[in-house]
Amino acid sequence: MPAPHRSTVTRPPREPGVAAPLPRRTHPAARLLRDTHPAGRLLRDAGLAVGLAVAGVVILPYLPHAALVVAMCVPLVLRRACPWAALVTVTVAAALHVVVLQDPTVSVVAVPVVVHSLARWSTTTAARAALAVGLAGAVIGPARWLSVQLEAPSLGSWVTSIVGHGAVVVAAFVVGRRAREREELLVRQERERAERQQSALAERERAIRRAADDERHEVAREIHDLVAHSLAVIAVQAEGGRAMVARHPHRSQEILTVIADTSREALDELRQVVAMLRRHEPGPAADYRPAVGLDDVADLVARLGGRARLRVQGDPGAMSPLAGVTVYRIVQESLTNVLRHAGPAARAQVAITVTGHEVTVRVRDDGRGTAVESEGRGDAVEPDGRGTGLVAMRERVQLHDGTLTAGPCAGGGFEVHAVLPAHRATGAAAG
Structure with a gap:
């Protein structure tokens, strides 16, 4: 938390050679005769x-x-x-x-x-x-x-x-x-x-506590977004790697490379989050640009191999950087849910449409959207943490005055649909 600003009174400079005035001294008899x-x-x-x-x-x-x-x-x-x-x-x-x-x-x-x-x-x-x-x-x-x-x-x-x-x-x-x-x-x-x-002191303390709570919430959201997805990708690649080594030994190196790259990227993003928390002591080369954006969505989808496909329509350059961060986090969390809840054979379609004033993100999978596993992707936050990702996505979209809906599809599978302004960037959190 940054230290509260304290107003200071600047005194005019004293002329050279002018001695400072001596403090007034009151005679004890005069102090005794005061009415107080x-x-x-x-x-x-x-x-x-x-x-x-x-x-x-x-x-x-x-x-x-x-x-x-x-x-x-x-x-x-x-x-x-x-x-x-x-x-x-x-x-x-x-x-x-x-x-x-x-x-x-x-x-x-x-x-x-x-x-x-x-x-x-x-x-x-x-x-x-x-x-x-x-x-x-x-x-x-x-x-x-x-x-x-x-x-x-x-x-x-x-x-x-x-x-x-x-x-x-x-x-x-x-x-x-x-x-x-x-x-x-x-x-x-x-x-x-x-x-x-x-009252002012109490309100100031409440404001400090609210700011601290907001910061903790933001940190928890950032850590969840980057760690949960990276660990899910690593777990899927590792499970697939065990079967792949026996049948296709030559592809084991490819799988290990994906695991290593994903781990390294997650570590870099985690370091950036920690650096953001230390912004009260910025160095001369402090960089607060968003760590990820729309350009990184393709790499995010590619990590899942053939289990996800990406389609982008419109001009991605029309989006503000913070809107790009929000789109990236929506896709990241949605794909994480696909890996965790949709089943090992599920496939996902990621569609991003950028128009003149808004961005539409749609992530749909063909997994167990109406089965038991779909409850883990609801809005309620369970004791084990299920539902935290969707709540975080909705909060991110609301910061842009956008809307987000998520739920199982009628024919099976699960869909996340978000609409947010392309240029509205106030209040959105950078990744």
Whole structure:
């Protein structure tokens, strides 16, 4: 399998004499104060609480007020980890502040802060509850402070104070919810990105497995085509040779020559298949031209001696090389089946017709086409491998968008008939 292509980023060449930029270094204190650092978040919340408490004590240096200020500021340190506890504590302290004191101080900041905290880090129900508490405080607090500070506060003062405090609470809530929605969107996008990556990796693995399966199937088909036929020819010649030696000793040399030539050709084709499998390391003289073609069909038929005859009509040069490979493999497999299944006395007729746009191949024998042996030439692949050749032939023809039929003839014998385009070469496997 060729290694998957990996995209690379080409950087522009650096000008001579220009030093490479140094990597940015972040101070440890700056990294600590980032929002993604747990300790940094805690330090920031503690700084907010301390600053707010100091401001409240300075504004009103009164012991009960100082105690309430501390009660409202300390929960702000834990507003992210325990937003509910912070809301309850700040609400109780703010309520006491409204009852005991006459001036608004840190409560106008602490309450919006905890509302923001629940809106950002808690559920929608908790955030709405915090908003309701904050709005109630925005109404009750200003009403209490105005009634104490002014003898007859005007309606405009009431409205301005309530609307102003309520606007701060609502703004804190909206900012918190928007931040939460943005974070949820980023998490969702990251999850979807991870799922897409997993899906892409899974699809890539499936594609690699499919490619590997296709290659194994192709190798099995090529090896079957060349080895099965060659061994069948060798077996027939050897069996005939045993009888021929006794009756015609002078022909033994001819038979041995056929066996040797067939063995040598099968070995050469097997080496070419192995070389094709090593195409990821091609040499400078790598040759991927088809190993066999229509011109080799005559030699293929001649190996069977008088048991097969060939008739070619039309212009063989009009065929594409890969179509010629397919024709050769069809004839090869068909003759192999004749040797294996049609019987020792069977004869075969091979007819190849090339027209302007298509090629017709017909291989017919007069053997036991309707007898028991014909079942070994069906489409079903048996455990011993019978039927593999016809399946491979049909697959080869389908790669050319052609058709193939095979079956016993009515008067006896077996026929293979294939029609494929003469020029269609895409997808066909070379031999």
